Amino acid sequence: MSSSSNLKAVPAAAETAPPRRERRKEARPGELLDAALDLFVEKGFAATRSEEVAARAGVSKGTLFLYFPSKEELFKAVVRENISGRFAEWNEEFEAFEGSTPDMVRYCMRVWWERLGATRASGITKLMISEARNFPDLAAFYQQEVIQPAHELMRRILQRGVARGEFRPLDIDYAVFSISAPMIFLIMMKHSLGACVPRDYAVDPERYIASQVEILLNGMCK
Amino acid sequence: MSSSSNLKAVPAAAETAPPRRERRKEARPGELLDAALDLFVEKGFAATRSEEVAARAGVSKGTLFLYFPSKEELFKAVVRENISGRFAEWNEEFEAFEGSTPDMVRYCMRVWWERLGATRASGITKLMISEARNFPDLAAFYQQEVIQPAHELMRRILQRGVARGEFRPLDIDYAVFSISAPMIFLIMMKHSLGACVPRDYAVDPERYIASQVEILLNGMCK
Amino acid sequence: MSSSSNLKAVPAAAETAPPRRERRKEARPGELLDAALDLFVEKGFAATRSEEVAARAGVSKGTLFLYFPSKEELFKAVVRENISGRFAEWNEEFEAFEGSTPDMVRYCMRVWWERLGATRASGITKLMISEARNFPDLAAFYQQEVIQPAHELMRRILQRGVARGEFRPLDIDYAVFSISAPMIFLIMMKHSLGACVPRDYAVDPERYIASQVEILLNGMCK
Amino acid sequence: MSSSSNLKAVPAAAETAPPRRERRKEARPGELLDAALDLFVEKGFAATRSEEVAARAGVSKGTLFLYFPSKEELFKAVVRENISGRFAEWNEEFEAFEGSTPDMVRYCMRVWWERLGATRASGITKLMISEARNFPDLAAFYQQEVIQPAHELMRRILQRGVARGEFRPLDIDYAVFSISAPMIFLIMMKHSLGACVPRDYAVDPERYIASQVEILLNGMCK
DNA sequence: TATGAATGAGGCTTCATTCAT
DNA sequence: AATGAATGAAGCCTCATTCAT
Numbered sequence: 001m002s003s004s005s006n007l008k009a010v011p012a013a014a015e016t017a018p019p020r021r022e023r024r025k026e027a028r029p030g031e032l033l034d035a036a037l038d039l040f041v042e043k044g045f046a047a048t049r050s051e052e053v054a055a056r057a058g059v060s061k062g063t064l065f066l067y068f069p070s071k072e073e074l075f076k077a078v079v080r081e082n083i084s085g086r087f088a089e090w091n092e093e094f095e096a097f098e099g100s101t102p103d104m105v106r107y108c109m110r111v112w113w114e115r116l117g118a119t120r121a122s123g124i125t126k127l128m129i130s131e132a133r134n135f136p137d138l139a140a141f142y143q144q145e146v147i148q149p150a151h152e153l154m155r156r157i158l159q160r161g162v163a164r165g166e167f168r169p170l171d172i173d174y175a176v177f178s179i180s181a182p183m184i185f186l187i188m189m190k191h192s193l194g195a196c197v198p199r200d201y202a203v204d205p206e207r208y209i210a211s212q213v214e215i216l217l218n219g220m221c222k
Numbered sequence: 223m224s225s226s227s228n229l230k231a232v233p234a235a236a237e238t239a240p241p242r243r244e245r246r247k248e249a250r251p252g253e254l255l256d257a258a259l260d261l262f263v264e265k266g267f268a269a270t271r272s273e274e275v276a277a278r279a280g281v282s283k284g285t286l287f288l289y290f291p292s293k294e295e296l297f298k299a300v301v302r303e304n305i306s307g308r309f310a311e312w313n314e315e316f317e318a319f320e321g322s323t324p325d326m327v328r329y330c331m332r333v334w335w336e337r338l339g340a341t342r343a344s345g346i347t348k349l350m351i352s353e354a355r356n357f358p359d360l361a362a363f364y365q366q367e368v369i370q371p372a373h374e375l376m377r378r379i380l381q382r383g384v385a386r387g388e389f390r391p392l393d394i395d396y397a398v399f400s401i402s403a404p405m406i407f408l409i410m411m412k413h414s415l416g417a418c419v420p421r422d423y424a425v426d427p428e429r430y431i432a433s434q435v436e437i438l439l440n441g442m443c444k
Numbered sequence: 445m446s447s448s449s450n451l452k453a454v455p456a457a458a459e460t461a462p463p464r465r466e467r468r469k470e471a472r473p474g475e476l477l478d479a480a481l482d483l484f485v486e487k488g489f490a491a492t493r494s495e496e497v498a499a500r501a502g503v504s505k506g507t508l509f510l511y512f513p514s515k516e517e518l519f520k521a522v523v524r525e526n527i528s529g530r531f532a533e534w535n536e537e538f539e540a541f542e543g544s545t546p547d548m549v550r551y552c553m554r555v556w557w558e559r560l561g562a563t564r565a566s567g568i569t570k571l572m573i574s575e576a577r578n579f580p581d582l583a584a585f586y587q588q589e590v591i592q593p594a595h596e597l598m599r600r601i602l603q604r605g606v607a608r609g610e611f612r613p614l615d616i617d618y619a620v621f622s623i624s625a626p627m628i629f630l631i632m633m634k635h636s637l638g639a640c641v642p643r644d645y646a647v648d649p650e651r652y653i654a655s656q657v658e659i660l661l662n663g664m665c666k
Numbered sequence: 667m668s669s670s671s672n673l674k675a676v677p678a679a680a681e682t683a684p685p686r687r688e689r690r691k692e693a694r695p696g697e698l699l700d701a702a703l704d705l706f707v708e709k710g711f712a713a714t715r716s717e718e719v720a721a722r723a724g725v726s727k728g729t730l731f732l733y734f735p736s737k738e739e740l741f742k743a744v745v746r747e748n749i750s751g752r753f754a755e756w757n758e759e760f761e762a763f764e765g766s767t768p769d770m771v772r773y774c775m776r777v778w779w780e781r782l783g784a785t786r787a788s789g790i791t792k793l794m795i796s797e798a799r800n801f802p803d804l805a806a807f808y809q810q811e812v813i814q815p816a817h818e819l820m821r822r823i824l825q826r827g828v829a830r831g832e833f834r835p836l837d838i839d840y841a842v843f844s845i846s847a848p849m850i851f852l853i854m855m856k857h858s859l860g861a862c863v864p865r866d867y868a869v870d871p872e873r874y875i876a877s878q879v880e881i882l883l884n885g886m887c888k
Numbered sequence: 889t890a891t892g893a894a895t896g897a898g899g900c901t902t903c904a905t906t907c908a909t
Numbered sequence: 910a911a912t913g914a915a916t917g918a919a920g921c922c923t924c925a926t927t928c929a930t
Binding site: 023028059066 | 894
C-alpha cells in the first residue's frame with residue numbers, strides 16, 4: 001500500500017538528512033493523491049483526516065490545501081487520477097486480438113487483474129462503492145467514465161463470441177455482469193471483508209479467476 | 223432481521239398488532255435499529271448522525287443513548303441484530319430438497335433474493351463491505367456468522383451436484399464464489415452505485431439472476 | 445456596556461451556586477446577541493471569536509451554534525435585533541408633536557441620544573459602518589430599515605418647519621444630513637476614536653448636541 | 667500621502683517619470699502602502715489578506731514581508747505614511763487668508779474636499795475609525811497628528827470670526843465639531859454605507875458641502 | 889532582492905455524548 | 910423512561926509568516 005510513499009524518501013545515493021522544507025511543487029500533487037488513495041481505501045472518506053493524508057505524503061496540513069481546495073476535491077481528484085482514459089488503449093488492444101473469443105475472455109480477466117485488480121487502483125472501486133451515496137456527482141462520473149466504457153468493451157467481446165459461433169446466444173447486457181461480478185467480488189475480498197479475515201480464508205486471485213473463467217466459458221460456449 | 227422486517231414477513235392474515243402506543247416501549251430498540259440500518263446503509267456510518275437516527279425512529283437524541291451506549295455500539299447492534307442465524311432453518315430446507323441439483327441452485331438464488339437480497343437485510347452486507355476495515359471485530363463476526371455458514375451451505379449444494387454426477391468435478395472452494403459473486407454484485411447495484419444511476423441502467427434482479435444462473439449451471443454441468 | 449449580561453446572574457433571591465448546565469432556552473438568544481453586540485462593537489466582526497461571545501454569554505462554544513448557524517448569521521441577528529421597527533412609534537410621536545418646529549428638532553436630537561445614541565444600540569451603527577463593505581446585503585438591509593425611515597422622519601420635520609414659515613427654504617434632502625451628521629459623529633466619538641483618547645478630550649454629548657442644535661436652528665430659521 | 671498619490675498631484679506638465687523598471691526598487695514600499703491602503707479601506711484590516719496586498723502591488727507575498735515585518739506593521743505604516751504633517755503649510759495658508767471669515771470657512775471646506783476628502787487619503791480616516799479600538803496606539807497617534815492640529819486650525823478660524831464680530835459668541839470647542847462632523851459624514855458616505863447603496867442615494871459632495879456650509883454660517887453669523 | 893512553497897497556530901463549525909429536568 | 914439543551918473534543922480550513930532557492 002503505502003510503500004510507494006516510502007520509496008520517494010530514498011534518493012539515488014547521498015541520503016542526506018531530509019531538508020526540513022522541501023520544495024517539490026511538481027511531485028506534491030501526486031504524492032498527496034497517493035497518500036490519499038491509500039488512506040481513503042483503508043479507512044473510508046470520513047474516517048480519513050486531512051492531516052493524516054498530509055503527514056503520509058510528508059507535508060504539513062496546510063500544504064495539502066495548497067494543492068486541493070478541500071478534502072472533497074481531494075477525493076474527487078483521487079478518483080479521477082486513477083481512472084484516466086486507459087480504455088482507448090485497451091479497446092485497441094482487444095480490437096487487434098486474433099485468438100479465439102474464449103481466449104480473449106481469459107486474457108481480459110488476466111490483464112484486468114494484473115493492470116488494475118492487483119494494483120492500488122482497485123481501491124478506488126471499493127471507495128466509490130462505499131461512498132457513492134455521499135457523492136452522487138462522483139458516482140455519475142464514475143459510471144460514465146469507468147463503468148460504461150468497461151461494459152462496452154466487455155459487450156464487444158461477448159458479441160464477437162456469439163457472432164463467431166463460439167458462444168451460445170446470450171442475454172448480452174446481463175452476461176456482461178458475469179464478467180464484472182467476479183471483478184467486483186475480488187476487489188471486495190482484497191479491500192474489505194477479505195482484508196479483515198484470517199489468512200486461511202484469503203482468496204488466491206489467480207486461482208479464483210481461473211476457476212471463474214472456466215465455469216463462465218463453459219457456461220457461455222456452445 | 224430487525225423486528226419490522228419480520229413484521230413485514232407476516233402473512234396477510236389477521237394478527238392485530240397491539241395498539242401503537244402500547245408496544246412503543248418494547249419496540250423502541252427495534253425501531254432505532256431499523257432507522258439506523260436504513261441510514262447507515264444509505265449514508266455510511268460516519269455520515270449518519272445520531273440525531274437523524276433518533277428522529278427517524280421518532281424519539282429524541284437522548285433516548286437513543288438510553289438504549290445504545292454509543293454510536294459505535296449502535297452500529298454493532300445493527301449488524302448483529304440483522305445477522306440472524308437462519309441458516310439452521312435453511313440448512314434443513316436444503317437438506318430436504320428433493321429435486322435436481324441445478325434446480326436446487328436455481329431455488330437457492332431465487333429464495334436468496336426473495337428472503338434477503340430484496341429486503342432491507344441486504345443493506346447490512348453493503349454496510350459490512352463498506353465499513354469492514356473500521357470494524358474488524360464486526361467483520362470477523364460477520365465472516366463467522368454469515369459468510370462461513372453461507373459458504374458451507376453452497377458448498378454442500380455443489381458437492382451434492384458433483385456427487386450425483388450432475389456437475390463436472392469442480393474446484394468447489396472457489397466455485398462457491400460463482401454463486402456468491404452475483405449476490406454481492408446485485409447488492410451493490412441496489413445499495414451503492416446502482417442507486418445513483420439513471421433508471422435506464424437499473425438492473426432487473428430477476429432477469430439478472432436468471433441470466434447468471436443459467437450461465438453458471440451450463441458451466442458447471444456435465 | 446456588558447452590564448446587562450451581568451444582571452442575569454442575579455436571580456430573585458436564593459443565589460445558589462450556579463448549576464453547571466443551565467437550561468435557559470428562552471433567554472439564550474438574547475444573552476448571546478447581547479454579548480455579541482458588545483464584542484463586535486468593541487473589536488470588530490473578524491477580531492471577535494465565537495468562543496468569546498459564547499463565554500461572555502456564559503455558555504460554551506457549541507451552544508452558540510445551537511442558536512445561530514454561523515458567526516455571520518449571528519452578526520446579522522445582532523443588527524436586526526437592535527433596529528426593530530421603532531420608527532412606527534416615533535413617527536406617531538412626531539406626528540402628534542404640537543410645539544414649534546425648532547423645539548421639535550431639539551426634542552428629536554435629545555430623544556435620539558437618550559433612546560439610541562446613549563445606549564448600546566448605537567454600537568451597531570459603528571458596526572455597520574465598519575463592516576458595510578464586507579456585508580453588502582446587510583448594508584442594504586440597514587439602509588432600507590434604518591437609514592431611510594430615519595431620513596424620512598427628519599425630512600418631515602424639516603418640511604413642517606418650512607411649511608410653517610419657521611425655517612428658510614432649504615435644500616431639504618441635504619439639510620437632513622445636517623441632523624444626521626452630528627449623530628454619526630457622536631457615535632464615532634463614543635465607539636471609535638473617542639474611546640481611545642484621554643478623558644480630557646472626551647466629548648460631553650449633551651453639551652455637544654446643545655451646541656449643534658443651536659447653530660443648526662439658527663442656520664435654518666428665518 | 668503615499669508616494670503614488672503625490673505623483674497624482676503633480677501638475678499636468680512634463681515631469682517624465684523614470685522608466686517603470688528602473689524606479690521599481692525604491693518605489694516598492696510606496697506601492698505596497700498604496701495597495702494596502704486601498705484594500706484596508708475597502709475590506710478592513712482583518713479581511714485583507716497579505717497576499718492580496720502583494721498581488722495588487724505586483725510583487726510576491728514574500729516581498730511584502732521584506733519591507734514590513736508584519737501585517738500589523740504594514741497597517742501602522744499605511745496610517746503613518748498617510749498622515750502627513752501638512753498642517754504647517756495649511757496653517758500658513760490660512761494665516762495669510764485675507765477675506766471674510768465666512769469665506770474662510772467656505773474655502774476651508776472646499777479645499778478639504780479637494781485635497782483630502784476626494785482623494786484616497788480620506789480612506790485612512792475611515793480606516794482609523796473602523797480599527798481604532800484594535801490599534802489604540804495608532805488611534806492616539808492619529809488623534810495627536812491629525813485630529814488635534816485640525817481642530818486647532820478650525821478653532822483659530824472660528825475665533826477669528828468671533829473676534830472680528832462676524833460670528834456670534836460660540837461654544838468654540840464644540841462648534842469645531844460642526845465643521846468636522848460633515849467631513850466625517852462625507853467620508854463615511856464615500857467609503858462605507860454610501861459605497862454599498864444604489865446610485866440614486868449617492869450624495870453629491872459639492873452640493874452637500876455647499877448646503878452644510880450655508881446652514882452653518884447662517885447659524886454662526888450674527 | 890525576490891520568490892512562492894511550505895508551515896502551523898488558530899478560528900469556525902460539527903456532532904457524539906451528557907445530564908438536569 | 911424520555912427529553913433536548915448544553916458541552917467540548919475534534920476536524921476542516923485559512924492565512925500570516927518563514928525560508929530555501
